[in-house]
C-alpha cells in the first residue's frame with residue numbers, strides 16, 4: 388500500500404504536498420471519528436444509569452458534538468480538495484506526459500505502439516485521479532477509525548478489545564495473498580487492454596493497406612482474438628477475487644459473532660454491563676462493513692499501481708541531453724565523425740564507424756540496398772536517437788550541444804509518408820512555421836505546385852483534410868509536405884526520394900517543387916533511382932551500415948564497384964521497360 392502511495396507522490400510532482408496535506412487531514416478526521424465511537428461507551432453507561440446523570444450526559448454529548456463538528460469541517464475540506472484537485476492533477480499530469488513526449492528521443496516513442504500511448508495518456512491518468520479522489524482517503528478511514536476505537540476499548544475491557552483485534556491479524560495474510568492473486572490478474576488485464584487498444588488503432592490506420600492486400604479478414608481475426616483474450620483475462624481475474632473476498636467478509640462476521648458470544652457470557656457472569664455490550668455491538672457492526680469490502684480495494688490498488696508504473700516508465704525515460712554550453716551553428720555543413728549506432732533493444736549496430744562530410748549548400752545522395760542504413764543516417768541528423776560512438780556535427784558543432792528546438796528549426800524533412808492532420812490545409816502547411824500569415828502559406832504552396840489543386844478543393848485552403856478523406860493523391864500530399872518545408876525555409880533539407888512512387892505527371896510536379904525547396908540548402912537525399920542523383924555533388928554508397936564508396940557519379944562509375952553495378956542493373960531494367 389505504501390509502495391503505490393510513494394509512486395503516486397513521485398508522479399504527482401508539484402501536486403504531492405497537496406495530496407500529503409489531504410492525507411493528514413483525513414487521518415486527523417478519522418482519529419476524531421474513532422474517538423466519537425469510543426465515547427459511545429461512557430454515553431451508554433450514562434444513559435443506563437438510574438437516575439440519569441444529566442450533567443454528565445450533557446458533557447459527553449457536548450464533547451461528541453464538538454468532535455463531530457470538527458470532523459465534519461475536516462471531511463468537507465477533504466472532499467473539496469479531492470474534487471477540485473482531481474481535474475487539476477489530471478490535467479497537469481497529462482501536460483507533463485505531453486511535455487515528456489516532446490523531449491524524449493523519438494526512438495523511444497516509435498518503440499511504443501500508439502495504442503499503448505493512448506492507454507497511458509487517456510486511461511491511466513483518470514485511474515490515478517479516481518484513486519486520488521476517493522480510495523486513499525477511504526482506506527485511511529477504514530483503517531484509522533477501528534484502530535483508535537480498539538485502543539480505547541483496551542482501556543474499557545481488554546478481553547473484548549482482543550476479540551475484535553484478533554480479526555485484524557487474521558485478515559492480513561488473507562489480504563496479502565489476495566493482493567498477490569489480484570495483482571497478477573490485474574496486470575494481465577491491463578496488458579490485454581493495451582493489446583486490444585493497439586490492435587484496434589493499428590487496424591484502423593492500416594485499413595487501406597489491408598484492403599488492398601485482402602488481409603482485412605485475417606487482421607480483424609487478430610482483433611477478435613485480442614478481444615476474446617481481454618474478456619477471458621477479465622473473467623479469470625473476477626473468478627480469482629471471489630474466494631479471498633468471501634473469506635475476509637466471513638472472518639469479519641465471525642469476529643462480530645465472537646463479540647456477541649463472549650459479551651453475553653460476561654454479561655451473564657456480571658463482569659460486563661449490558662450498555663457496554665450494546666455500544667460494542669453498534670461499533671463492531673459499523674466497522675464490519677468497510678472492513679469486509681476492504682479486500683476489494685486491492686483490485687483498485689493494483690489497477691492504479693499498474694497505471695502508475697506505466698506513467699512512471701514513460702516519465703523516467705531520459706530526455707534528450709543537451710550538453711553545455713549550448714551553441715547555435717552559423718554554418719550548415721553536416722559531418723559524421725566515426726559514428727557507430729545501434730537501435731534500442733538491438734544487439735548489432737546498424738551504422739559502423741561512418742565518417743562523412745556534406746559541405747554547406749551541397750547536394751549529397753545516399754545510395755545502397757534496402758536496410759543498409761540510409762534512413763538511419765537522416766534520422767540521426769535530427770536526433771531521432773543519440774549515437775553510441777562518434778559524433779554528428781552541424782557547422783562544426785556537435786548536435787548534442789544544440790538546443791533540440793533550435794535543431795528542429797535547422798532541418799526540414801520530406802519523407803514518402805506524409806502525415807496530414809485533420810485540420811485545414813492552411814494549418815497543415817502552417818505547422819512548419821507557426822504564426823505565418825495566410826499570404827506566406829499561399830506563397831509556399833505556389834512554390835510547391837500545390838496552389839492549383841488546393842484552389843479546386845471545396846473550401847480551398849480552408850478545406851479540412853478530414854472532410855476530403857483520402858481524396859488527395861500521393862503526389863498532392865507530398866507537395867503539401869514540400870510546401871511545409873519551403874515555408875519553414877530551414878538551411879538543411881533531408882529527402883527520402885519522394886518521387887519514386889509517383890506517376891510521371893506527378894513526378895514532374897513534385898520534382899519542380901523539390902528543385903525550388905533545395906535551392907541554396909544543404910541537401911541529403913535518400914536515392915532509390917540512381918538516375919535522379921546523377922548530378923549530385925557527392926554520392927555515398929552504403930552497405931550493411933558501412934560506407935563502401937564515395938564520389939561523384941562519374942568517379943563512382945570509373946571505380947567499377949558497387950555503385951557501377953547498381954547503375955548497370957537499373958539501366959538494364961530501364962531498357963527492359965522501354966523494350967517491353
Ligand SMILES: Nc1ncnc2c1ncn2[C@@H]1O[C@H](COP(=O)(O)OP(=O)(O)OP(=O)(O)O)[C@@H](O)[C@H]1O
Pocket residue numbers: 497730731733737755756757758759760761762763764
Ligand atoms: N526503429 C528501429 N528499431 C530497430 N531497428 C531498426 C529501426 N529502424 C530501422 N532498423 C533496422 O536498421 C537497419 C537499417 O535500416 P534503415 O531504414 O536505415 O535502412 P535503409 O537503407 O533506409 O533501408 P530502405 O531503403 O529499405 O528504407 C535495418 O536492418 C532495419 O531493420
